Amino acid sequence: MNPPIPNAVPYLGGNEWTYLKECLDTNWVSSVGPFVERFEREMAAYVGASHAIATVNGTAALHVALLLAGVEPGDEVLVPALTFIATANAVKYCGGVPVFMDSEPRSWAMDPEKAAEFLTRECRVEGGRVVNRTSGRTVRAILPVHLYGHPADLDPLLELCNRFPLVLIEDAAEALGAEYKGRRVGARGLAGCLSFNGNKIITAGGGGMILVDDAGLAHRGRSLTTQAREESSEFVHREVGFNYRLTNLQAALGVAQLEQLDRFIEAKRQTARAYAEALGRLGSAEPLGEAPWAFSTFWMYSVLLDPACYGDVRRLIAAANGEGIHFRPLWYPLHRQPIFAGSPAYRIEVADRLYERGVSLPCSVGITAEERDRVVAFLAGARR
Template sequence: MKKELDLNTIINTLQRVLPSIQKSIALHEPLFTGNEWDYVKKCLDSGWVSSAGKYVSLFEKQIAEYTGIKHVIAVVNGTAALHTCLQLAGVRAGDEVLMPALTFVATANAVIYCGAVPHFADSEEKTLGLDPLKLGNYLKDITELRTVGCFNRKSGRRLKAVVPMHTFGHPVDMDPLLDVCRRFGLALVEDAAESLGSLYKGKHTGSWGRLSVLSFNGNKVITTGGGGAVLTNDSSLAVLARHLTTQAKLPHPWAFHHDMVGYNYRMPNINAALGCAQLERLPEFIRQKRALALRYQEAFAGIEGVRIFKEADFAHSNYWLNILLLDEGYSGKREKLLELTNRQGIMTRPPWTLMHKLIMYQDCPRMDLACAESLEKRLINLPSSAFLAE
């Protein structure tokens, strides 16, 4: 006979891990204890607070050095970065773009901005991200390769790109996914919005796609208040990304000449100033977040019915958000556990609603989503701010 899930033990364990001096513990908060005030004041004193200024180029340079990716274009948010990347990857109206059903809605929304159609794929429990083996077998069944690309035999639309998302900071298994992209002629755009500081086989996430994105929203590992970035090793794409995100304005001392439809997507200097200060603390933030993840893992070891999600063998995760994963038989207890923890002042959260369950995406094409649907029922995000490890 199956044992009852001991919710009190779970809550008591969380309380032992987390600081007792805080009455309410948020899911993820920024930490400003470095040069943030100084750099933002210098930005204000200079008068350069908009999309031109030294901190924008400095921030881009520092992100490039940290990730090892040649070109970085700072933009207003991660969604704008993803929209730009999809455009540069050749996604056009009527195309289909493969992505996990278990993702934040921005991944799907950016596809719609291009006039394209999201096509939802399943995840694997090992990484929480796209399942390359299952995706490859699915594409083998539903696609037709033509001289002009890969086509969905059922819808008649071209399949143009794959957007893996590194869920809660945990890297997708990229090597077999790259093989799938090569076999079916698909562009790879990495949604690395949550994975700054995460490595796959020793290289930073975002290094495998032709283009990739980062997010610096207020709840990310580092923040610029609001912000994102386009990353690429392709110099010509980098030039075009910078041009496209600056209203496609041609350089001129005073005249306004534009040669294509562009976007007002460039990051303001004042946000970049905040980001430069945050980047100085990033190695420490990653160390603290990994220490917190280890504390969770040790505290919950041996508690029946639940486990703390751990990085795969090939990964070095930033553990952006820690995850309590209920065993299959206990998924019915998730809502009660969310209610009890939040009542205790411990902010916990379920994952995003699966994309195909949202009203605007319920008619989009999708494969069997058994793993994603299971994860959605069993997953709880735990408080993960870097300072909680202190």
């Protein structure tokens, strides 16, 4: 049998060993150290934000970013239905309620038109707050996700934050290096969040980052991630904080990976081009391409398959995995999740359709042309 083809695994081909050894040799292994500061500085510069706060993972970054946005218990936050659970869980950590929004068909990310429709038809502005007419709760923020490496359509969402008293937080966990109209994502709203989980485009083993422009927010974010300890030699705390700091060991990996990021993006884009060409010849597969505003990293190469040709996508995924070719379903839409049964959802149609037909193909940075050929041959053989 052929060796398995993983879906997306790390590529550790740079200074990872050297920098990790430096941590061990210098005794800087825990949650402060030169690599933490360097990772934050270099990431802020890369994305184009004034400040970056390293966190233990992307979920923690989202949690703190939502606190910085002022999300309080009972507040609602607009979240796309098609995303990883962490996006909505972070809202729950604040005691908030996610309100699920539909996908826009070109980017698969939050549909700004439907978000606008929800805000105008279903909400009213009262005392400087957006109030959901049905629930009576305050809508505090919009949390778009740049899905699978492709930027969401940010301008109309930012425009909504001008029209309504709302703030925008970007979940850029899946899209480090992606660009919206020539600018890297993660630095357009009040805060942006990144993840360095094992299957992300760069990994720190685990880790995340909050990106902000405002110095006051950066200060508060840093405090909240370090148990909200007062700046003194004593252990004085005036609010409940979190132990969310990244370790120097993880940051050392992150710095080494960041040095390779541009090459990784190019590798992902080359895989996307190769798949698009081969699948174009095959027909009946429609990739998540690039919207006019987008430079995508193609972090997770995903396609919609025509059920008339491929039958049930879930069965196809099982068959591929049975042959050691690791296909993944798209994110299970959050409005269908048992834990979010009580959360509102607004006119979701596209996200459901994408989920029913979508699949993510193997696309590690280090995938070979032969492996891609095996993926395409599997799809060709699976056609009816």
